[in-house]
Amino acid sequence: MRVVFMGYQTWGTRVLEALLESEHEVPLVITHPASNHAYETIWNDSVAGMAERHGIPVLVRKYANDEEVAERLRELRPDLLVSSDWRTWVAPEIYALATHGAINVHDALLPRYGGFAPLNWALVNGEPEVGVTVHFMNEDFDLGDIVVQKRVAVADKDTVTDLFHKTIDLFAPAVLESLELIGSGRTDWTPQDPAQATFFHKRSIEDSRIDWTWPARDIVNLTRAQVDPYPNAFAYYKGERIRVLAASVSSARLGGTVGRVFRPEGEGVAIVCGPGARGGSEYGVVVERVRTDDGVEHRGVDFFRSMGGYLTSHP
Structure with a gap:
């Protein structure tokens, strides 16, 4: 032809x-x-x-x-x-x-x-x-x-x-x-x-922003959908942007306020998330690896040195 x-x-x-x-x-x-x-x-x-x-x-x-x-x-x-x-x-x-x-x-x-x-x-x-x-x-x-x-x-x-x-x-x-x-x-x-x-539609920076009211599986899927070389999924911790490079669903249900840095799990730290988080019906997201704006990568357990505080969707 x-x-x-x-x-x-x-x-x-x-x-x-x-x-x-x-x-x-x-x-x-x-x-x-x-x-x-x-x-x-x-x-x-x-x-x-x-x-x-x-x-x-x-x-x-x-x-x-x-x-x-x-x-x-x-x-x-x-x-x-x-x-x-x-x-x-x-x-x-x-x-x-x-x-x-x-x-x-x-x-x-x-x-x-x-x-x-x-x-x-x-x-x-x-x-x-x-x-x-x-x-x-x-x-x-x-x-x-x-x-x-x-x-x-x-x-x-x-x-x-x-x-x-x-x-x-x-x-x-x-x-x-x-x-x-x-x-x-x-x-x-x-x-x-x-x-x-x-x-x-085309994806833009807004489509990579993590919404901690989402169920854990949805947030994990977002991070998988935005791995390198794509623009990474991101959130804010103490006002600074962090890119979430790897994440998984926590082994236990976590209750409380969404975005709370809760407890270590494996090489990461479990974060409270999901629409039913206040009632303790949701699994959390284990943030396993992050990258800061200076380009340095960290294991979750190394980056979050103390529990408490919140990951947020905006600064």
């Missing part, structure tokens, strides 16, 4: 690399401009750099709906547009210029977790599995018919970085399998149910 590729960051480079190593032809690459957004500087291998090393023309666009893009597609007459980590809506009149339209690969089990940072959000929400979905583009964002879907179980200790590595390896085979199915003439794709769809 003649494929015009639209992609960005490491997700895009993995798919582009697979296309270049396959029998498919890639006459044009479209990518986004460089960004300083915290979540767009982490897995940021350059799609443009890979295309240029292979002598492929590159267009840089935030949106790919302008007349120059349309004219290039009319000239090239591609069989398919393929996108990976393309972060803006593509107009139907653009992908209609390809014989088979466009497919997108998304690191979620659509129709749930459309939009941004799906692995982080899925881990925050305690999902038992994540995955990768290849779907056709239509007028709705991340809601086109599904071509291929691959699933990955979330282990108890998995962090978002673990899930990135588990799912990124599925991008290339999922896309190549999809191209084979489309090229075979198959048309019986799996429609998505819009009533089951969830769509998530």
Whole structure:
């Protein structure tokens, strides 16, 4: 197939690399401009750099709906547009210029977790599995018919970085399998149910703030969803910000006021939390490892040298 590729960051480079190593032809690459957004500087291998090393023309666009893009597609007459980590809506009149339209690969089990940072959000929400979905583009964002879907179980200790590595390896085979199915003439794709769809916004600093009224498991999931190299979950102790790098659920229920630095447990210190904390019905969060703003990491038992005081969500 003649494929015009639209992609960005490491997700895009993995798919582009697979296309270049396959029998498919890639006459044009479209990518986004460089960004300083915290979540767009982490897995940021350059799609443009890979295309240029292979002598492929590159267009840089935030949106790919302008007349120059349309004219290039009319000239090239591609069989398919393929996108990976393309972060803006593509107009139907653009992908209609390809014989088979466009497919997108998304690191979620659509129709749930459309939009941004799906692995982080899925881990925050305690999902038992994540995955990768290849779907056709239509007028709705991340809601086109599904071509291929691959699933990955979330282990108890998995962090978002673990899930990135588990799912990124599925991008290339999922896309190549999809191209084979489309090229075979198959048309019986799996429609998505819009009533089951969830769509998530980009994560920002506010989304990493620990709310001690949450149940312990939810706070632990938040810390797992924000491990390095992502912006870490954070709270304040004596007015100073600390980043919580590792945490677990306490062995016993703890009663009292949320945020209270209660007692040592293992290498950490148990913190009172949860909506039922006053009645003693909630387990606490064992803060096992923290990092202060000077970049120094500490075991919880070393950082909290005396019990008492409170961790808070704001200074």
